[in-house]
Amino acid sequence: MAMRTLLPALTALFLVTTPVAAQDFFGSFEDFVEELLPQRQAPERPRPAPVPAAPDPADEAGAEDADPPPMPRPRPVGLGEDGDAAEMPEDEPNPPPPVAEPPPPIPDPPGEALDDADAGVDGDIPLPQERPDVSPEPPASPAAEEAEAEPAAPSGPTAVPGRIYQTACPALLSGTVVGEMVAPIAEGICGERSPLVITAVRVNGHEIGFSSPVTTNCAMAGALADWVGEVDAYANAVLDSPVASLGTGTSMMCRNRYSAADGFVSEHGFANALDVVGFTLADGSSINVESDWLPAAAPEGRLLRQAHGAACGRFTTVLGPEANADHEDHFHVDLGCHGQTCTAQICE
Template identity: 60%
Template sequence: MRTAIATLALLACLGIPAAAQDFLKPLEEFVETIVPPRTPAPRAQPAKPEPAAPAVRAEDEKPAPPPIPRPRPETLNDQEAEAPAPEAVEDAQEAEPAPDAEAAPEKAVAPEAPAVASDDRIYQTACPALLSGKVVGEMLEPIAEGICGERSPLSVTAVNVNGHQIDFSAGVTTNCEMAGALADWVGAVDAYANAALDSPLASLETGTSMMCRGRNGNAEAATSEHGFANALDVTGFTLEDGRRIAVEPNWLPAAAPEGKMLRQAHGAACGLFTTVLGPEANDSHNDHFHLDLGCHGQSCTAQICE
C-alpha cells in the first residue's frame, strides 16, 4: 500500500494526467491482494517496578527472647553432685505417681545455712629484730586498756650487740620498732664505753615501759607514748668491770668520764628516736632518759631532742 501511494505521488509530481492515474488503480488493488499490509509490531511496555517493602525501623523490631537458662545441678557440701544414670532416672519416673493437678504445690524449703565457727585466732605481726635474735624476748598477747594498747607487744629482756649479750635490769614491754631502735642504741653506747672507759656494758638499767597514763604523769594531759608501748625510760648503765653510771648522780660534772658517756648516750639516742628527753629538758626527767618513737609534725619526721 505504501508503494502504491508513493507511486501516485510520484506521478502527480511528474505531471502525469489523471486518466493515467485511474489506469493504475486496478494495479494498486492487485498489489495489495498479493502483499498484505504490514502491521506495525506492538511496542513493548516497560515493566512496572514492584513496590519496595516498607523499611522496618529499629524501634519496631522486637528483641529476640532471652534464652531459657539451663537448670543447675544441686550441690552437696559445696561440691558438684554426680549425675544419676539414665536407668535410675527411668526407674524413678516409673515409680513416682502422676501428680494431682488439683493438689496445691508444696513450697520449697530452703536449706539451713551452716553455722559459721567463730574465729578466735589472734592476728599479730612478727618482729624481725626478735626473729634474728637481735633482741631477746617473746611475743605477748595484744594489749587493750581503754585508749591505750598495742596489737603486737614484746617482752624484751636483753639485746645481742657487738658480739655479746647485754641484759636489762628488768624486762620491758614495748613494740617491735622500739625494740629494734633500742638494740641499735645500746650497741652504740656499748662501743663508746668499751673505747672510752675500757669496759663494755654489762646491763641496761630500765625504768617505765608500757603504762597507760598522761604525759609526765598528768592525768589531764594527752596520752603518753608509754600508753602505746612506744616509749622507754632508762636510768643508767652498769659496766662489766662493775662500775655503775646513773643519769641523776653522773650527769654532772659534764667533763667527767661518766658525764661524757651520758652525753654521748643522749646524742646517739637523738639519731634513732623521735623524742629524747634528759635532765636538761625539765624536772620530770632529771633522773632518766625518756626515749620514744612518737609522731611529730605533719610528716612525723620532726624530732625533739632535749
C-alpha cells in the same frame, strides 16, 4: 325350737321402738340368752397365705459376687468298696470352718470415758491409757535449790578462740633482741596489737641484759638494740669496759603525759616509749643519770652525754636532765610522731 325363733323377733321389735333403752336392755338380754343356749364355736376363717417379699437387688448382687459352693472332695481309693467304711455323700458340701467368737469388750476404767475420736476406725475398743504418777514430790533441800539455780556448765566441745592478728618483728626473728611476743594489750584508749617482752639485746658480739623486762613494740625494740650497741662501743673504747647491763625504768603504762589528770596520752600507753636510768659496765662500775650527769667533763658525764646524743639519732623524742625536772633522773626515749609528716624530732 319355737322359743329360739320367738326370741330374736321380740328383741328386734324392742330395739326399734325404744332405741336408747333397748341398747342397755339388749346387752343384758344377750348375756342371758348366751347363758341359756349352748355355745357354738364360730367356724375358723382361713388365713391368707403370706405374700413373698420382692427380692432385694443388693442381695442378688451379693449372691452373684459370693463364692460358688465348694465341690465335693473325691472319694479315697479303696474306701467303701467292701462296706467297711461309710460312704461320704456327694451332694453335701464341706462343712465351713469354725468361726472364732470375738473377745468380750473391755470395760472402760471407772471415772473415764472414751471419745468417739479415740475409738478405732473398725470399731476396735482401745485399751485404757496409763494414769500418770501424781504422787507428791518431797520438798527440795536448800542445797538442791542452789544447785538448780546455778547454770549448768556446757558439755559440748570448748569453743576455739578466734585468730589473733599480729605482726612479726624482725629484731626478734634475727635474735637482736631476746624476748617473746605476747597477747595484744587493750586498756581503753591504750594498747598494742603485737607487743614484745624483751629482757636483753645482743650487740657487738655479746649479750646485754636489762635490769627489768621491757614491754614495748617491735620498732622500739629494734631502735633500742641499735642505740645500746652504740653506747657499748663507746664505753669499750673510752672507758676500756663494755656495757654489761642496762638500767631500765617505765615501759608500757597507760597514762597521760607527765601523769597529768588530762591532756595527751603518753607514748608509754602505746608501748612506744622507755625510760633508762643508767648503765652498768663489765668492770662492775655503775653510771646513773641522776648522779653522774654532772660534771660533764668526767668520764661518766661524757658517757651519758654521748648516750643522749646517740639516742637523738635513733628516736623521735629524747628527754634528759636538761629538758625539765621530771627527767632529771632518767632518759626518756620514744618513737612518737611529731609534725605533719612524722619526721620532726625532739631532743632535749
